[in-house]
Amino acid sequence: MPVLDLSQTSPDLTRVVCDIPSVSDDETTLADAVHAAMSGLDHLEVVRCGDTIVARTNLGRDRRVVIAGHLDTVPINGNVPTRDIEIDGEPYIWGRGTVDMKAGVAVQLKLAAELRAPRVDITWMWYDHEEVDAERNGLNRLSRERPDLFEADFAILGEPSDGEVEGGCNGTLRVAVRTHGVRAHSARAWIGENAVHMAAPVLARLAEYRPRDVEVEGLVYREGLNAVRISGGIAGNIIPDLCEVEVNYRFAPNRTVDEAVAHVRSVFAGFEVEVTDASPGARPGLDAPLAQEFLAAVGAQPRPKYGWTDVARFSALGVPAVNYGPGDPHLAHHDEERVPIAQIEAVERGLRAWLKPS
């Protein structure tokens, strides 16, 4: 088992953590190493649930903060082990996981070891299966098995946010919009009814749709309504009797899932619409006192998060949550994933400034 030396610098620790492969379903080696490192620290109570490791202080502070990060990555594509590279004179660590989100995890591990008496109680969480179905998400599993561990006043996820603070997140809804025709041989098309042709207005409405920019608690969320898949037809000489357009609606966190569904149904009025997947958004939650203190301490301007992240899970449990981590989110899952070393150090400084005893 690899051993984590938490006295290393956070960039060095980033290299070590990235070089332990942990693609979803294969997190156990890294989880074992994290578990062993935390178990050696007498200021932390350690709980393990599958490959999710929880470590928390119990200092009797009047406020508690969850700080969490996932251990898994999307599949490796020739980009492990990490390499040190330079772009325009700036040093980066390049490789799978550097952005999403092992640099953030490395900072958290180091601070968990070093902050023996932080100004708030901290519940650190490192979890598995974030990059796959929500059903398998380690945080999801933990919230069912140990809901008590989620009692907190504020939560920070180390998801990449370019070293800025990203508040809340858009919700996401997937629907299948379907047209039904009548199958026929294409040599006698007039006997049938072409379901693909019937879908012309569906694509026209999508092409004409102008998504909203919505301000929620001072942050502007961009929405989006997009076909993500289309399919129809079974053979080169058959008039299709079914066309299905899968549409993904990303909606601002001032809309509930029900309101989002109603909006999409109104856009596709006259067509069959089936909801296949829905996750609520999360309000930024930046009006919470702890959030205000955090923003002031790290000296960051908050931005909206467009993608769905696990902050919505905390939000649904009534815990205001933000994303704060090193790395450009546009490079997450990218084969050229890379993180500026200065951002790792800045996030470490930011968290340390906020958490140090006052």
Added chain:
Amino acid sequence: MPVLDLSQTSPDLTRVVCDIPSVSDDETTLADAVHAAMSGLDHLEVVRCGDTIVARTNLGRDRRVVIAGHLDTVPINGNVPTRDIEIDGEPYIWGRGTVDMKAGVAVQLKLAAELRAPRVDITWMWYDHEEVDAERNGLNRLSRERPDLFEADFAILGEPSDGEVEGGCNGTLRVAVRTHGVRAHSARAWIGENAVHMAAPVLARLAEYRPRDVEVEGLVYREGLNAVRISGGIAGNIIPDLCEVEVNYRFAPNRTVDEAVAHVRSVFAGFEVEVTDASPGARPGLDAPLAQEFLAAVGAQPRPKYGWTDVARFSALGVPAVNYGPGDPHLAHHDEERVPIAQIEAVERGLRAWLKPS
């Protein structure tokens, strides 16, 4: 090996031939039986090429007619062996191949045996692999290996035509119409460009298109322009960078393939169009003297054939050709495929009336 008794009535022979399964690629048993039956007839010269059997008279007549039928069927779906059924008091033979096209083959086999001195020389052809790729078609193979066997003044295919004479056939063209966008995460759709949305005008043009009715040599051909398949998108959270619409154009036989391609390109002007498959149509050829005699003898009104059949192959070789066979073409490939017994007998009478010594 099953033995064919060609002295049976043509409906009885239809039952026997249908009850020998011969799905494409599995025609050998039936081809062996046909070969054996023909080899026992001293008025016919027999040639075998794979599972295609040719049997011809050599009477020194000044005119020669090809009469052809394919031995294969589409896959069986619980509809072999045949059954006798009655609909509105009319007797039918029900089962795979009864329409497409073993009733026609049965009539041909019986007449090949009985017409020892027809008024024209006859080249009978029964061939394999009609229901699959054109490249594997037995008639296609034979025309390459023994083009001499196709020297004739007129050709009749026994494809189902409801006992009427169907002249010529529409051509068929397949094209892929593609749009190209830019892939992006659907949470940040504005970074990408949605190829499915870009296809909206392609579907709109298809939906608005009004196909022509075209008169060619007195027969009216209905055209058709249809999407037969559409696909785009790779995941539920990715903006698609490619959408492909497969379009099938069925065009009247007064258009060449090149003209058909130019027409389709003009319909989809501004979009990428790739031709993936093209087969020319066939003019009816009913002004040929033998065709006129044939129409008069069988007492039929000619109709246009919409679907593509092997008459186009003869037409391309300079041999006027028509379809003439029992069975409703709409029931071809149908699981409830069935042929009226009276139509089998009528087609037998028609061919016999025309071919008998004058």
